[in-house]
Structures are given as structure tokens and as C-alpha cells.
Amino acid sequence: MKVGFVGLGAMGEPMARNLAAAGLLAAVWNRTPARAAALSAALGIDSAPSPAELAATVDVVIICVSADADVIRIVDALRPAARPGLVVVDCSTVSPDTARKAAQRLGEGGAEFLDAPVTGGVEGARSGRLAMMIGGSPATLAKVEPALSAMATRIVFMGDTGAGQAAKAVNQVMCAGINQAVTEALAFGEKLGLDMDRVIDVVSGGAAGNWFLEKRGPTMTRGTFAPGFKLALHHKDLAICLSMAANMQIDLPLTAATLDDYTALMADGFGDEDISALYRRKRP
């Protein structure tokens, strides 16, 4: 199986490196050509001149870009190469509607599509231990599972096209709430004058234990907010979640509050920081 990778950002680059380590990566393409050139030189693999030319030489194209419009742009660029036997896997976090649009457009040429958003942060991308939520057909998943296994240790089939993105929306809503929970609690601890490294250690070992506290607690309490997961991207995801919720006429109050907090932080110039920069609005 030959795999091509589109989108060599903070998540995509380490994911592509893990595919290369598994001997599966044949070629890459990136909107900013310098990133693709650097990685292709480092790994000794091809840098394709366009998404379609990449797709023509591989069995599987994996996409990992930022926004809905980016996915649609890549999908449209891939359409000339869409053919039976080609599988396109989108690991970006976008709306279920975008996933269905992508599947439909690529399906016209006979290509198969999976929505396969991931969670686990840059740490998970680097270690190849992401969790991946799959929407599409089980038969398509079976075909590409060896490639996905190079990037993820937990690959869960969620249902038809879009179901992977729906599960990721649940994940992003939970991340927003956990960010609120952790920042409120740690700001309270700082105000109480506690040794925050010890608080993070002991709280991590119990019923409030969570990934975000362990990974981001020590840095947020030191006032450093390097991404990680860029706040502006989570803001974009939460807007999708709130739109999905509005369509179903349900409220997501914690998600809405987090969107407002992020909007204020972006206005203050913190959009490129990690989502833990929410602590800026909480700490004493």
C-alpha cells in the first residue's frame, strides 16, 4: 500500500513521519511548498506538485488540514484523480456536512472516502498513539487500517460518513468543558497559595484525573502557552459544534461560554497559543 499525505502542519507532519517509519509513505503535498520540500528531503520521499498528481501515484491519500474550506479545496483538487481503488481519508476536524460533501464529490469518480478525525494532541501525533473516529464504510476502513495503525492505537468505527466528525464534535465539546474545569480549579488553588506542581500531581491520581491536567497543568501554571492545540482552531471547532447543537435545538452552555472566552482571547492576540491560554482569563 502506497500512501500520500496532504497537510504537513503541527499534527500532519508527525503523522506523516510515522507513516514513513512504517514504510508506507510515498509522497507528500503541502499548501506551503517549503514544508513539503523539507520533509521529502528528510525522508527521501516524493514531493508532489499538486494533490491530483500525488493521488495518481498512491492507493491512499490522507488529508490533515485546518478548516472546512481547506478540506473542500483539497477534495476538489483531488477530483481529477478520483478513481475506483483510491481511498481518501480526511483526518481534519470539520463538520459532518463537509465529510458528506467530500464523500459525494470523490465518489463521483469512484473513489472511497472516510472521515477520520483524531484526538491525542501533538503528543499523540508524534508517538503514533492517536485515537481515531471513523465515518464511512467498514469495508473501506478494513482496506486502509494498516496505514491508520501507523498513526493511531485506538481506531473506532462510528458509523456512516460524517459519524467520525460527529464523534469528534463530542470530543471537542468535552475538551472545552475540561479546559474550563481545569483552569477554574487551578486558579482557585493558586489563590489558596498551594504548591501547584504538588496539586497537579495528587489531583491527577484521583477521580478528577484527566489528560489535559497532566499535560497542560504544569505549563499553564507557569504562564507558558505554546501549542499544543491552537486556541483559534478549537474556536473554529466549537463554532461547528454550536451550529450542530442549534440545528438540534439543544444548548451547550459550557461550550458557548468557552467560545466567548476564546473570542476575547483571540481579540487580545492569543489565538496562536495553546487552548490552555484560557488560564489567562482565570488566574488570580
Place this chain on the structure above:
Amino acid sequence: MKVGFVGLGAMGEPMARNLAAAGLLAAVWNRTPARAAALSAALGIDSAPSPAELAATVDVVIICVSADADVIRIVDALRPAARPGLVVVDCSTVSPDTARKAAQRLGEGGAEFLDAPVTGGVEGARSGRLAMMIGGSPATLAKVEPALSAMATRIVFMGDTGAGQAAKAVNQVMCAGINQAVTEALAFGEKLGLDMDRVIDVVSGGAAGNWFLEKRGPTMTRGTFAPGFKLALHHKDLAICLSMAANMQIDLPLTAATLDDYTALMADGFGDEDISALYRRKRP
């Protein structure tokens, strides 16, 4: 070292059993005598007629009760037996002020006191893998650490008397926020029609992963809310946290919202359920 245990509730009983398994438990006392009689018969250890008579026969008394008034009542009952060499360890979750009051009253007789609240749920109490937050003197902690190690795998010294309870308050605030985060997100997932066991599996593997989701997600989405951690007790803890926050003139909005939710649930008769019964107010 001979240990006596006071308070054989959902947490205390399994903690006492782990002390017995380590060969350290000499005697127990409980407000409801039947529970003490049953455990003393099962373990072949003494059931003391009063806290003071328990304390007279042991080196360490461990308390695990529910509320501030309960701790003060036990401490006052222990005072006749307070003497140099006796260490009293309170594993209850109460206010830092109660811890300071207990230390002062027992100190008058020459006894030493540690506040040592725990986290890890009934699961942690049973497995002896609790996390414990210590306030008091490091020398006192060193004396009793072998006994504490029978109940907890993470024992963290936080500072002077009350600092253990302050750290626990941070933990309880974080638990409240995580409860809100998990229930909001899972209700969203149910409304989206997703297979919730799969959602819980995949989300647990990533950046939103947390203890509460793994342990309580599968039961809350099935509509079962057996404690676990009783909602009315968390309500009591959050009232302490909000009072501490008010004293420092800071807001804990998520904690305050959770207190309101719990108040409503208690009014509807759900106070004896697990805190995950918050899902009753969120699910579609």
C-alpha cells in the same frame, strides 16, 4: 504500629479492610454500631465501645466521616485519649478551618494531627490506590506513612495543617467542572444518535480523556446512577469551596452552577445517587 479506624462508610470500610490486609488494623468504631460489629467479626479485630477507648489502644486513629460537624464530634470524643505519641489522621473531606480546629484541640493533649483527604472514588478505596493530600508536619507524616501506604499509592505532602483540605477543595472544584463537561458532551453525542459506548471508548483515548468519563460514562448513558460518590456529599463539599472562594473574593462560576444543579436534583430526591446523576439534567 496499631491503627484504629473511625467511620466505616462507602470509603472507610474498604480503607479499613486494606489496613487489616496489611496487618495494621487493631480496632474500629462506627456511629452505627452494627457496621462496626459486622466488620470486626469479619476481620477478627476489636470493635471499640467509643472513639476514646479505641484511641487508648492504638498508635494511630484514622477518621473517615462525612461532614465538618462529624469530624469535630469525633475529635471531641477523642480528646480524653489525646496524648503524646498518638497520631490522628482525618481522611474526611472538610474545610481547612475544621482541620485547624481539630489539630488545635487534639494538640492540647499532646496528640498530633494530619488532614489527609483522599481522591480516587470507591474504586480507589477498594484497590488501595487512592491519592492522599496531606496537611500537617512532615515528621508526623513520616511516622504514619506505612499505614497510609496501605490505602493510597500517591501520598503528597501539601503544607501546614489545612493544606491537605485546600488541595482537596481544588480537586472537588475540578470534579464539578469535569462532571459538567462530560455530561454536556455525552448528552450532545446521544442527541447526535451516536453509539455512546464507542464514543466513550475513543474519546477516552485522547486529549479529552479523563477518569470520570471512563468510570461513569458507560453507566450514566445507560441511566444508572448508583454511587460511587453521593451527590449530596459533593454538594456539601462544593458549598465549602464556594465559601472559601467568597472569602478570597474570587468567582467559581462552574462550581456555582454545579451546586445549583445538585440542589435541584436533591430537591427531586436524587441526593443519594452518584454525582453522575447530573446527566439527568442534560440528556435529551
